[in-house]
Amino acid sequence: MNESDRPKFNRRRFPRAKAPVLYCPIKVLSPRRRIHDISPGGVRIYSDEQLRKDAQLEIELFLPNGQRMLATARVVWINKLPPHEDARFDVGLEFISLPANATQELKYVLDYESPEE
Numbered sequence: 001m002n003e004s005d006r007p008k009f010n011r012r013r014f015p016r017a018k019a020p021v022l023y024c025p026i027k028v029l030s031p032r033r034r035i036h037d038i039s040p041g042g043v044r045i046y047s048d049e050q051l052r053k054d055a056q057l058e059i060e061l062f063l064p065n066g067q068r069m070l071a072t073a074r075v076v077w078i079n080k081l082p083p084h085e086d087a088r089f090d091v092g093l094e095f096i097s098l099p100a101n102a103t104q105e106l107k108y109v110l111d112y113e114s115p116e117e
Contacts, residue, residue, distance in 0.1 A: 020034075020064045021034070021035045021038050021043075021061060021062065021063055021064065021109060022034055022035065022061070022062040023035050023043065023045060023059045023060065023061050023062070024059065024060050024062070025049075025057060025058070025059055025060075026058040026059060026060055026070065027058065028049075032062060033045065033046060033087075035061075036090075038106065038109065038110070039106075039110070040095075040102075040103060040106050040107070040110070041094060041095060042073065042076070042092065042093050042094040042095050043061075043073070043092075043093050043095075044090070044091070044092050044093070045090075045091050045093060046081070046085070046086055046087035046089065046090060046091070047087055047088070047089045047091050048087050048088045048089070049088075049089070050078070050088070050089060051075045051078055051089070051091060052075060053075050053076070053077065053078060054074060054075060055074070055075045056072055056073070056074055056075075056096065057072070057073050057074075057075065057093065058070065058071070058072050059071050059072075059073060059093075063105055063106075063108070063109055064109065065105070065108060065109075067105050069098065069099050069101070069102055069105060070099065071095055071097065071098050071099075071102070072095070072096050072097035072098075073093035073094060073095050073096060074093065074094050074096050075091060075092070075093060076092040076093065076094045077091070077092040078090070078091045078092075079091075
C-alpha cells in the first residue's frame with residue numbers, strides 16, 4: 001500500500017472554519033492579525049515569533065460581531081513558513097482557558113462560516 005492508498009483520518013475533535021476573526025497576543029506590542037481557522041477547541045495562526053511547543057499564550061480574539069474575548073492557549077505545533085509568506089511561522093493553538101460566554105460566541109462565528117475540509 002503506498003501513501004496515496006492510505007485512508008486519511010481527521011484527528012480534530014471540533015470542526016474548523018475560516019472566519020473573519022482577528023487576534024493579538026496580550027502584553028506584546030503587535031498588530032491584530034487574521035486567524036487562519038478557528039474552532040471551539042483552538043485556532044491556527046501565523047506568527048513572526050518562534051514559539052515553543054507547549055508554551056502558553058494569552059491572546060485577545062476580535063470576533064466579527066464586535067465581541068472581544070481573552071483566551072489562554074497552548075502551542076500544539078509550529079511549522080516554519082517559506083520566505084514569501086505573510087509571517088515566519090504557522091502555529092496551531094489549543095484553547096486551555098476561555099471566558100464563560102466563549103462557546104456561545106464561537107458558535108455564532110462557526111454557524112455563519114463554512115467548515116474547513
